[in-house]
Amino acid sequence: MSPPDTRPLADQLEDLLPQTQCTKCGYPACRPYAEAMAEGRAEHNQCPPGGSEGVARLARLLGKPVIPINPDNGIVRARPVALIDEQLCIGCTLCIQACPVDAIVGAAKQMHTVVTELCTGCDLCVAPCPVDCIAMVEVTPGKTGWDAWSQQQADAARERHDFRTLRLQREKEENDARLAAKAAAKLQAMQDEPALSEEEKTEQARKKAIIQAAIERARLKKEQAEQDKKGKQ
Template identity: 55%
Template sequence: MTVTAAPPSSNGLADRIDAALPQTQCTRCGFPDCRRYAEAVAAGEAAINRCPPGGAEGIARLARITGQPVLPLDAERGHEGPLNLAVIDEAWCIGCTLCIKACPVDCIIGAPKLMHTVIDELCTGCELCIPVCPVDCISLAPVSGDRTGWAAWSQAQADASRERYAFHQLRVERDKRENDERLAAKAAAKLADLPSHTRLTDPDAIEAKRAVIEAALARAKARQSEGGPR
């Protein structure tokens, strides 16, 4: 499919496109989140018809913003439908926390080895929690009746979802940083416990050790190719 090139000032255009997306962060568009999809559309790298949650109204909004013609929804990305909420069968939940990690807006609460539950008013229906569940205890329940796309989802909900996703990203980055710091401190503590003559904190010493190992491996490989002893 040919994608119309974006006009100048694509950063500002990306902001306008992002504001017109439903912010479900479902990734069905083929991008990691709504913002990345908006940037791709603004750069002329993605078509405006790849957002099933926005549906026909969403495509019309992006067409008005970008000046591109209205297109039918890309069937490979899914279909327009009602708002669905995730429902966890607590009787089958094993408390693995995988769904909690997968949720882009932190709407699932629970703890390891304890049952989880979904906060309905925060769920975007992204469906990302379903494939990660090892016991298939998560299902979808339609809650908007015949209303689909933007008719089933409000701008206020989209704005709230964007904020929660931003907070989620900050939390994930913070947790990763803190984990890296703990691992670094643990490694430093182990290194400090070693006798001084065994420490290899000098980059030159580390490189020298690597060269010795690589040379030993090369000798072993040569012996194998010659049929000699290993």
């Protein structure tokens, strides 16, 4: 007999989700949905990719009855993957930005391609495409939910999603740091300028105030990001 799972309920619920990160549940990713269920803010039938088996898994853990998928969250269907029409693709990168698991590769103004093995079928790349060149193609006809998706695939998708989230956060922090350094350098250059007229001094003071305010906002953002990291540890 295996020992009882003593982890937080949200962690246990997250393990039971298919990790498609599709947002159909009404939350921005699988983890927030798991947290909402754990806190009683969401029902356990809001994940169409998990299908009826997914609802049953969540119900067992929560001690609740098995109920149908809420139609407001979508329908249970065979698992699809995205397919890009390479003749129509203009290389705008919007689909790459929308993909929650980095399953689309390409570069600006270059053709994009979906790595089929990594695609979770979330549909999030379809709407942003300005030339409507992305189609969702069924790859598990007759199989839905966990019959069409393995635990190994779910674990891999979660890992890619978490890595992408960390990467985007790091890129944002690096960009904020660059902007702060640029603002500080500009402020120093203004301070090193030769004597100015009263009108020029007034304008310079206004610009300094704007730059200093921007630097302070960047500092507060950095502090908040550090506090958030500590809170998650």
